[in-house]
Amino acid sequence: MILQLRLIGFFLVILALLHAAFARYFNWRTEFAAVSLINRQMMYVHTFFVAFAVLLMGVLCLSSAAELVGTPLGRRVALGCGIFWLARLLIQFFGYSPELWRGKRFETVVHVLFVGFWSYLSAVFILVGLG
Structure with a gap:
């Protein structure tokens, strides 16, 4: 990790x-x-x-x-970062209208890439946070 x-x-x-x-x-x-x-x-x-x-x-x-991986404080900080990025991931779906990207090649690619990126950040930080 x-x-x-x-x-x-x-x-x-x-x-x-x-x-x-x-x-x-x-x-x-x-x-x-x-x-x-x-x-x-x-x-x-x-x-x-x-x-x-x-x-x-x-x-x-x-x-x-x-330190994020190996200390209790580090794991709490990582969990907080995971929650932050999970919230950002949810906003990608519920805070932005699909009209901004649907049917537009570049915007759709960017949307998909950032959904993957926010998912990756959320997963890594939450896994580190949960030890």
């Missing part, structure tokens, strides 16, 4: 860094032009903190995989 956690750490750091491109990729300047300043800034700030949390989780996995 230590190798799995280190691999997860690598992927989470990459995922966190990808958040830096969200504003440009999703054309937020145009999309949010009509919303209030507070709503626009909340989107940027929340995206930053999601990316920051994902980055810290990745760094934790890279730097402390053995």
Whole structure:
């Protein structure tokens, strides 16, 4: 499991860094032009903190995989991470409309890849957390 956690750490750091491109990729300047300043800034700030949390989780996995597996506190932290990613997996199905991806090749591939990724993260962290 230590190798799995280190691999997860690598992927989470990459995922966190990808958040830096969200504003440009999703054309937020145009999309949010009509919303209030507070709503626009909340989107940027929340995206930053999601990316920051994902980055810290990745760094934790890279730097402390053995402690996550081998200590009671580490297993509790891993279980919390597993619950976090399980919630993210459920949001993929219940928080986003299938209209966003259904019938669109690229979006469907991304949807399926992230369902697999969130499932993998959930399973590894929960298995580590349950010892």
